[in-house]
Amino acid sequence: MTPRTVPAARGDRRRWVTRGHLVAAGLLTLAFVSPVYLTIVNAFKPQDQIIRDPAAPPAPPTTHNLTDALARSDRIVQIGLTNSAVTVVASVLLIIPLGAALSFWLSRRSARLRRIVLAGFAAGLMIPPAVVLLPTIRVLAFLHLDHTYPGLVLADVGGGYLSFAVFVYSGFLRSVPVEIVEAATVDGARGLRVWWTIVMPLLRPATATVAIFLSLWIWNDFMNPQFILGPLHGQTITTGIYLSVGQFSTDYAQLFGVMLLAAVVPVAGYLALQKQFIAGLTSGATK
Incomplete structure (x- = not known):
């Protein structure tokens, strides 16, 4: 490996590490946000919609x-x-x-x-x-x-x-x-x-x-x-x-x-x- 390729390899490694951190942060954020999302959307859906698809948005929303x-x-x-x-x-x-x-x-x-x-x-x-x-x-x-x-x-x-x-x-x-x-x-x-x-x-x-x-x-x-x-x-x-x-x-x-x-x-x-x-x-x- 020539001296010029060493900094390039290190730069590629840093980019992959940064992308891995972003993916991990995104998954962690999704894990924390998903219960809040499910609570909000299912609070405005009837029972049959909740059982059929809990993650779907209410269609139409209801306040019952x-x-x-x-x-x-x-x-x-x-x-x-x-x-x-x-x-x-x-x-x-x-x-x-x-x-x-x-x-x-x-x-x-x-x-x-x-x-x-x-x-x-x-x-x-x-x-x-x-x-x-x-x-x-x-x-x-x-x-x-x-x-x-x-x-x-x-x-x-x-x-x-x-x-x-x-x-x-x-x-x-x-x-x-x-x-x-x-x-x-x-x-x-x-x-x-x-x-x-x-x-x-x-x-x-x-x-x-x-x-x-x-x-x-x-x-x-x-x-x-x-x-x-x-x-x-x-x-x-x-x-x-x-x-x-x-x-x-x-x-x-x-x-x-x-x-x-x-x-x-x-x-x-x-x-x-x-x-x-x-x-x-x-x-x-x-x-």
């Missing part, structure tokens, strides 16, 4: 699936959406101030103590939720909070969600100048006032990131509501979808209508907070 889902006698959509929204709001409103306050307290402690505490929270992220589910239910039963929504919220707050919030806030607080906190302290502000009036406004992008991630995770959670609440004591939208699947036959048209209605709320919340979410991600990556 959505109206039938909303008109169910058990009001599974209305009750599920309300309970999920209340659970998400209550959990996030507790996790955000707890995570931000703890992260601010850690930022003012020694590096050794910070590493020890963060290692403990890292364990909360690494341990699978199913491993600690039974002990969590035992603790809630001892507190007489099993089969209750306050117990479900308490399980969300005490789980790995708080660990995630602490890690996000701790990373973002490294970009906050220490001089700002010191200046507020010199002016006579105490620790709680410094955290609430000085630090929290600076953490707005990180708060949006934490709120979006935690809201999606808690909204989509199935295991905690199913086992902590129990099927006879309450339901969220995820357990409602599970109850919509029949044991011997399933109304897929109505099921896809319920699934589409369940996805409207988190998508609307993301669109409302996407600017702060993107700002939080870019700030954490560049500062």
